[in-house]
Amino acid sequence: MGGCFVDMDVVIFGGGAAGLWLLDELTRRGQQAVLLEANALGTGQTVAAQGIIHGGLKYTLQGLLTNSATSIREMPALWRECLDGVREPDLSAVQRRSNECFLWRTDSLSSRLGMLGAQFGLRVAPQSVSKDDRPEILRGCPGTVARLPEQVISTVSLIEVLATRNREWLLKIDPARVVFEYGEPGEVASIRLDDDVALHPRAVVFTAGAGNSGLRRRVGLTGEAMQRRPLHMVMLRGGRLPMFQGHCIDGAKTRVTITSEMDSSGRTVWQVGGQIAEDGVAWDEQTLLSRAREELRSVLPNIDLSSVEWSTYRVDRAEGIVPGGKRPESVQVRREGNCLTAWPTKLALVPQLVAEIAEAIAQPARRVSEGLRLTPGSVSSQAHRASVAIENLPHDWPRPTVAFPPWETATRWLTSDDLAAPSQPAALPKAA
Numbered sequence: 434m435g436g437c438f439v440d441m442d443v444v445i446f447g448g449g450a451a452g453l454w455l456l457d458e459l460t461r462r463g464q465q466a467v468l469l470e471a472n473a474l475g476t477g478q479t480v481a482a483q484g485i486i487h488g489g490l491k492y493t494l495q496g497l498l499t500n501s502a503t504s505i506r507e508m509p510a511l512w513r514e515c516l517d518g519v520r521e522p523d524l525s526a527v528q529r530r531s532n533e534c535f536l537w538r539t540d541s542l543s544s545r546l547g548m549l550g551a552q553f554g555l556r557v558a559p560q561s562v563s564k565d566d567r568p569e570i571l572r573g574c575p576g577t578v579a580r581l582p583e584q585v586i587s588t589v590s591l592i593e594v595l596a597t598r599n600r601e602w603l604l605k606i607d608p609a610r611v612v613f614e615y616g617e618p619g620e621v622a623s624i625r626l627d628d629d630v631a632l633h634p635r636a637v638v639f640t641a642g643a644g645n646s647g648l649r650r651r652v653g654l655t656g657e658a659m660q661r662r663p664l665h666m667v668m669l670r671g672g673r674l675p676m677f678q679g680h681c682i683d684g685a686k687t688r689v690t691i692t693s694e695m696d697s698s699g700r701t702v703w704q705v706g707g708q709i710a711e712d713g714v715a716w717d718e719q720t721l722l723s724r725a726r727e728e729l730r731s732v733l734p735n736i737d738l739s740s741v742e743w744s745t746y747r748v749d750r751a752e753g754i755v756p757g758g759k760r761p762e763s764v765q766v767r768r769e770g771n772c773l774t775a776w777p778t779k780l781a782l783v784p785q786l787v788a789e790i791a792e793a794i795a796q797p798a799r800r801v802s803e804g805l806r807l808t809p810g811s812v813s814s815q816a817h818r819a820s821v822a823i824e825n826l827p828h829d830w831p832r833p834t835v836a837f838p839p840w841e842t843a844t845r846w847l848t849s850d851d852l853a854a855p856s857q858p859a860a861l862p863k864a865a
């Protein structure tokens with residue numbers, strides 16, 4: 434199809450949870466939108482995430498009602514409605530790992546948990562669990578155990594469901610071949626995908642996670658906008674690991690956050706994050722795994738780690754920049770020209786991010802190609818070409834697949850025998 438020049442409302446770059454949910458929202462609102470994906474959908478953060486739909490309790494542990502807690506507290510109820518199929522997007526086909534997380538403390542302030550939830554009006558306040566009702570793995574824990582109605586989902590399944598709902602509007606791209614035509618920084622007139630196809634959008638949204646930085650440079654938006662906060666996550670599989678989702682809290686810190694799922698061979702896999710994954714950034718795999726084993730034995734005295742295999746993965750959280758590199762309080766959206774750059778900060782906050790972007794896009798914007806001043810190096814204006822409707826996108830254009838989770842791609846798994854006993858405590862680096 435020679436010289437296809439396609440008019441549309443929105444072009445989205447990046448098909449993680451944020452971009453795919455946004456595409457779903459826009460198409461339901463009758464907007465003509467496509468999503469361009471450079472890799473497999475969810476590559477980067479979403480398939481590496483633990484899938485907890487946080488309700489803010491973690492953020493109140495310092496005893497302050499932080500802005501983070503305020504913005505996140507409505508999210509579990511909203512997600513629950515989507516997961517129950519009574520609100521769009523209908524996510525009833527998404528695999529739920531659990532409808533709740535356990536919370537247990539290793540300090541003496543166990544009673545604070547319930548107090549905090551009530552005090553801050555959290556919608557997901559924890560409920561104390563009697564000794565008899567505890568899961569086997571928490572029976573040896575001395576402190577109070579609570580149940581927190583925060584759902585845990587399979588993020589790969591979320592991506593699959595959203596992708597299936599919107600398949601015809603997903604295009605796989607080679608970023609090296611994409612050419613932007615823009616005027617003032619962020620005023621994008623067209624996006625050329627190859628010699629034959631160019632898109633002519635009213636608005637462009639970057640939801641490419643860590644890829645946002647490079648995309649912004651491609652449209653003349655320089656300046657620091659993004660920060661990365663690295664993690665070195667631990668994975669365990671096999672043995673007698675039960676399915677378990679929970680946080681172990683000490684003071685205001687989350688010592689470990691454990692989530693579990695079945696792998697493709699039917700083994701239970703644990704992902705372990707929290708403080709150990711922050712500290713682990715400075716450690717090599719062996720050091721991290723030895724420390725993680727000690728930490729798990731310390732916070733879960735009943736754990737049986739015989740025949741378990743161990744691995745790690747590194748991943749960066751990509752977020753809008755915050756002074757001091759701290760965690761942003763909420764979602765981050767920047768609007769420059771007809772470009773929006775967005776980071777949800779948390780998976781749980783994706784619906785809020787999408788509502789903000791959809792609102793911004795709903796406001797009338799001019800088509801920027803008219804009267805556009807082209808920058809040197811941009812392709813010649815395509816505005817004179819006859820445009821076609823979005824339905825005329827080439828049907829045989831490659832479509833992106835869904836990324837595999839880290840436990841399916843990890844090639845190196847160590848046995849407990851391979852893990853050295855830590856001879857001396859590794860120096861604790863400062864939390865990222």
Ligand SMILES: Cc1cc2nc3c(=O)[nH]c(=O)nc-3n(C[C@H](O)[C@H](O)[C@H](O)COP(=O)(O)OP(=O)(O)OC[C@H]3O[C@@H](n4cnc5c(N)ncnc54)[C@H](O)[C@@H]3O)c2cc1C
Nearest residue numbers: 447449450451475477478479482483484485642644780781
């Ligand atoms: C280890 C870990 C655990 C987490 N656990 C939780 C949790 O339990 N609960 C929670 O609420 N949050 C959690 N988070 C945060 C959450 O995962 C992220 O906030 C969220 O997934 C970000 O989604 P995203 O769509 O913005 O980005 P990403 O998931 O990173 O997706 C970006 C997409 O853009 C694509 N892309 C990149 N460059 C380009 C380009 N140039 N052109 C086109 N496409 C491009 C990528 O291939 C990818 O598909 C966790 C994060 C990490 C790292």
